[in-house]
Amino acid sequence: MVAALAVKNLTKVYGNGFEALKGITLEVQQGDFFALLGPNGAGKSTTLGIVCGLVQKTSGEATVMGYDVNDDAFNARRMLGVVPQEFNFNQFEKVIDIVVNQAGYFGIRKAEAEANAEELLKALDLWEKKDQQSRMLSGGMKRRLMIARALVHKPQVLILDEPTAGVDIELRRSMWEFMVELNKQGTTIILTTHYLEEAEQLCRNIAIINKGEIVQSTSVRALLSQLTTETFVFDLNDKVSPDITLGDFPVKVTGDDSLEVTVAKGQSINEIFAMLTGQGVQVRSMRTKSNRLEELFVNLVREGKA
Amino acid sequence: MSTSPLSNAQVQWVAFQTIVTKEIRRFMRIWQQTLLPPAITMSLYFIIFGNLIGSRIGSMDGVDYMAYIVPGLIMMSVITNAYGNVSSSFFSNKFQRSIEEVMVAPVHPFTILAGYVCGGVARGVAVGIIVTLLSLYFTHLQVHNFWVMSSVILLSAVLFSLGGFINAVFATKFDDVAIIPTFVITPLTYLGGVFYSISLLPDFWQDVSKLNPILYMVNTFRYGVLGISDINIWFAFGMLGFFVVVLGAYSLWLLKRGTGMRQ
Structure with a gap:
């Protein structure tokens, strides 16, 4: 054709x-x-x-x-x-x-x-x-x-x-x-x-x-599929400690009741929910930090592949 | 919604009709700017030059002065309006980038040019008819040779429409489409034998006047109406035909190159 x-x-x-x-x-x-x-x-x-x-x-x-x-x-x-x-x-x-x-x-x-x-x-x-x-x-x-x-x-x-x-x-x-x-x-x-x-x-x-x-x-x-990691924002019902850890997942506390967690390819988000629940923290909502394609696009243009 | 396959000739014909219709509707829609002003201006010429001053002049080349100036004033209206229509319309389309509507369509440059030129001719002839009808209130007009009269009007309108097109192609701002009419066409028209016979001029100035192309158009049209002329009308037709071909070919070349339109 x-x-x-x-x-x-x-x-x-x-x-x-x-x-x-x-x-x-x-x-x-x-x-x-x-x-x-x-x-x-x-x-x-x-x-x-x-x-x-x-x-x-x-x-x-x-x-x-x-x-x-x-x-x-x-x-x-x-x-x-x-x-x-x-x-x-x-x-x-x-x-x-x-x-x-x-x-x-x-x-x-x-x-x-x-x-x-x-x-x-x-x-x-x-x-x-x-x-x-x-x-x-x-x-x-x-x-x-x-x-x-x-x-x-x-x-x-x-x-x-x-x-x-x-x-x-x-x-x-x-x-x-x-x-x-x-x-x-x-x-x-x-x-x-x-x-x-x-x-x-x-x-x-x-x-x-x-x-x-x-x-x-x-x-x-x-x-x-080229994306190796993705960052998720968790809005929480409870306040969290600034020192909170979530196993192997890199965590950044961005407010009293919000976290940013980076998830690598092959890891499961379910583990994050389980760990938060285990620490008595309830999740109100979750979203990706930025558009996935946007991340790739910025990387491609910045990294000099261009 | 269905669209049947069309031949190139069918597409060009419908596209041509579309451009011409659009151009005519444009100048009819803004008749206060396109048809009314020349009617008022020419009425004033008839009253002041024809009636008031003309009655003291008497006759020119054996013809009543009012009747003598009418053909020149009609020709002046036709050429300025044909020129103005194409230059303003095409430049406006270029300025608003709506010219891209035809450039992305399968329209041949000749079709685009023919459409705009026919729009200019239509306005020139429409104004010519209005001025002719107004002149009948002031004087009696005869028709000496209908074919000479109509063919010179059409050729002149085509020539000046092409001129207006070229002006619009090169214009980058609205002022640019006013420069040629103000500083070239109007002076040449006034010096082109509209109001006088060049036989009144000394030999030297008669020769200089013969370099003015508008003199040939005015006198050929006057010949068609009154049967009198300062010049050889066949030479005038030859010159008109030559310039129509030259400006037409140049306009097509500009369109094909996309001068002023395509990056």
């Missing part, structure tokens, strides 16, 4: 000499939910910009569903839907016109475009705003409008460049549900995000890019 997105030895050197991409190679399979992660300026948006025709590559190849983005831009672009990082619609146009016009640019006639637009705007809770100028929408609504616009021609591959940036938690969750459903229906989704929880929850495969190079490209599961 042809890859949904294939990038080979892709380089980009900007006019000021900045080398944004240093020959990256990447493949995303059809039906995947793929995350491209990296710190600011790593080359994520440049990569996606080249794929969707907004940035000129310096050298290398990029194909979408087997179509070269330069030599067969017509077919490559028909396969793609793009949700950029920044709002890029006309602020004075009506919501419905933005979506219907976008369908027109893909050759979809008005009646069909209007039907598609209605379906998407209803699914994204924007139908009641269809006759409003886009500048009147809230930030979250603008993000959803860009998703509706990107999907109006029913693309096989959807690229989302930080789709939930600046979106409140409730809306972010509903956008996740929408994207998961879309992926279940067969759309390949490629996203960049700063919310590593988002990548961990949604994506099956992941690539980490730093300073224009791919540091890791693997499945989320394989990446997480």
Whole structure:
């Protein structure tokens, strides 16, 4: 099966000499939910910009569903839907016109475009705003409008460049549900995000890019298995001694009624509960100290593997 | 939701229609800024230059002065509005980055250019019709040669739409789209024989005037309306055609390179 997105030895050197991409190679399979992660300026948006025709590559190849983005831009672009990082619609146009016009640019006639637009705007809770100028929408609504616009021609591959940036938690969750459903229906989704929880929850495969190079490209599961330790925060019903010990588990008392315990691979959390119960301490709640993927990401970028 | 496979030609045709419709709806929506001002300005020209001053001038090249200036004023409206429409609309799309909507779509650069140019021509012709209708209140207009009249209007509108497009491609701020109309097009129009025949000028200034391309457009249009001209209209058509091809090719090249749009 042809890859949904294939990038080979892709380089980009900007006019000021900045080398944004240093020959990256990447493949995303059809039906995947793929995350491209990296710190600011790593080359994520440049990569996606080249794929969707907004940035000129310096050298290398990029194909979408087997179509070269330069030599067969017509077919490559028909396969793609793009949700950029920044709002890029006309602020004075009506919501419905933005979506219907976008369908027109893909050759979809008005009646069909209007039907598609209605379906998407209803699914994204924007139908009641269809006759409003886009500048009147809230930030979250603008993000959803860009998703509706990107999907109006029913693309096989959807690229989302930080789709939930600046979106409140409730809306972010509903956008996740929408994207998961879309992926279940067969759309390949490629996203960049700063919310590593988002990548961990949604994506099956992941690539980490730093300073224009791919540091890791693997499945989320394989990446997480690289973690050797994980730190848990225990909120307690009882006060604990600052000198408390829990066998082999490194403990840090962070307050009168809270602990941080580091658990190594192969150790069981049950042992911690047993030891706390044995010392007459009841656990009120427990959570991981930080997102697991975040720890790996920070390590990968910091450790100079990049 | 269903999307059937479409040929490249079908996609380009629907995309072209979408761009043109969007452009026409844009200038119709803001008619107070696009259609009303030229109507008021040209009415003032008719009243002041045509009626008040023109009645003292009498005739020019054997034609009543009011009737003499009408073709030039119509042409002036057409070219400034065609230019202004494309330069402001394209730059605004570039500024708001909404131009990316067509750049990520399978739209050929020729389709984009044709769409914007047709939008500019539509506004130029719409304003031309409004000014023509207004002029009928002040004078009687004949049509000497409909084909010359309509073809020179269309070619001029296309040429200035292309000019507006190139201006917008290179513009980086809104001031940049006002510089060419203010400092180039308006002076050339006033010196392009709108209000006088160049036969009134000394030989030297007649020769200098013949370097002004707008003189050829105004006089060819005047020939189509009144049957009089200071220049050879076939030379004017040749020149117009040449510049349309040159500016069109240059605009396409800019679009393909993504100048000012693609990083």
